[in-house]
Amino acid sequence: MNKQGPIGIFDSGYGGLTVFKEIIKELPQYNFVYLGDNARVPYGTRSFETVYQYTWESVQALFELGCPLIVLACNTASSKALKSIQTINLPQFPDNRRVLGVIRPTTERIGEFTKSRSVGILATPGTVMSNSYKIEIKRFFPDIEVFQEACPIWVSLVENNEINSPGAEYFVKKHIDQLLAKSDKIDTILLACTHYPLLYPLIRKFTPPSIQILQQGEIVSKSLSKYLEHHPEIDHQLKKDSEILFYTTESPEVFNEKAGLFFGKEVNSTHISL
Secondary structure (H helix, E strand, O other): OOOOOOOEEEEOOOOOOHEEEEEEEHHHOOOEEEOOOOHHHOOOOOOOOHHHHHHHHHHHHHHOOOOEEEEEEEEEHHOOOHHHHHHHEEEEEEEEEEOOOOOOHHOOOHHHHOOOOOEEEEEOOHHHHHHHHHHHHHHHHHEEEEEEEEEOOHHHHHHHHOOOOHHHHHHHHHHHHHHHOOOOOOOOOEEEOOOOOHHHHHHHOOOOOOEEEOOOHHHHHHHHHHHHHHHHHHOOOOOOOOOOOEEOOOHHHHHHHHHHHHOOOOEEEEEOOO
């Protein structure tokens, strides 16, 4: 890759747009390509092998679109596929391509927020099963105790625009109650799925005011900015004229309609086959 290219942002569906909009706020001068594998969502209930296969196919598509740097703005892909891509696939490329995730930027800062050293994680079943957050938090902060709660219905509630329904209230309250029942010392809850910010008002409603709720977008965006400051050899490969493109494996019409809810403004996408 000799010529400059955009930063690639990948998600299995729409949730990554909540992180993407924060990245754009932090780095407005950069070019970006967003790819949503909406035709094969959800990833959260799929096997490690399937998530790795789907994620690697999407990463290759972003490489073909000229992206030297890719952010997996998806917790499931970050937990189930990132390590394999970094250790198995990337070394096969002669140039300096990078693929980053959302778990490490979040876990290396979690210690700044908790005083009780007890943290709750709300995530998809796949992310919880991977134990990625437990492992990474222990690496940076051995004194922090981590309590996880899988929320298998939450992504569907968001994807189907049911966030204001009685069912959403029931399932949000159910999983928060189950998480908090695991420890009365939890003072910080991390929303470890990029869909969950759209449920924030409900999550806040059913969470005691004394407990802070962390969303990943701002943390990841600031981490990416620092990463580029510390890696000028990567930053030099990135094009900077504020162009943004969107691709989806689903119908562009369907994607455009739903994506606006996550991104906060109108989106125009192009179909891509993987």
